Amino acid sequence: METRLITLADAQKLAALHQVSFAESAWTAAQIAGSLVQPSTRGWVSEEEGRPVAFILFQITQDEAEILTFCVAPTHRRKGLGATLLETAFGQMNTGRIFLEVAADNVAAVRLYEKAGFRLNGRRKAYYPHGTGAVDAVMLVWKRSNRA
Numbered sequence: 001m002e003t004r005l006i007t008l009a010d011a012q013k014l015a016a017l018h019q020v021s022f023a024e025s026a027w028t029a030a031q032i033a034g035s036l037v038q039p040s041t042r043g044w045v046s047e048e049e050g051r052p053v054a055f056i057l058f059q060i061t062q063d064e065a066e067i068l069t070f071c072v073a074p075t076h077r078r079k080g081l082g083a084t085l086l087e088t089a090f091g092q093m094n095t096g097r098i099f100l101e102v103a104a105d106n107v108a109a110v111r112l113y114e115k116a117g118f119r120l121n122g123r124r125k126a127y128y129p130h131g132t133g134a135v136d137a138v139m140l141v142w143k144r145s146n147r148a
Helices: 008-025 029-036 081-092 107-115
Strands: 002-005 041-048 051-060 064-072 097-103 118-130 133-143
Touching: 002 081, 008 029, 008 051, 008 064, 008 118, 029 041, 029 051, 041 081, 051 081, 064 081, 081 107, 097 107, 097 118, 107 118, 107 133
Parallel strands: 064 097
Antiparallel strands: 002 041, 041 051, 051 064, 097 133, 118 133
16 A cells, blocks of 8 residues: 555546545535645545555645545455554654544444544534435634644
8 A cells, every 4th residue: 555645637537536525515526626636735645556455635824734635445344444544644744733524324434533533513403415315514624733
């Protein structure tokens, strides 16, 4: 497994992985590329035999960052890859706080973030479309001082 910085050339492959992970709410290659051309966007991809199996994109400002999207291939979940990718990103960024939103019903992701030191920061009611309804977004924040 190799982890490296994402480049614009990765957009198509990352979009395919995003589609497998998020189906109807997946980002397209154009959306990923549009984010990557922004100077404040930075991301990491974990690859196995040259194929992306996980990636994370951040929007970074002076001392803060926001996770724009984060996904792990279904075949590679619950193996520690998400936690490893978060640690890699944290180790290469010098931010005091990181924000994110995650669907409240994505229990595995919420647990992963909590183990990484994220804390509850708010909730957006009925934020994510889900079937014929909607699910809340849990807003989390990581502060350098939260780390164990």
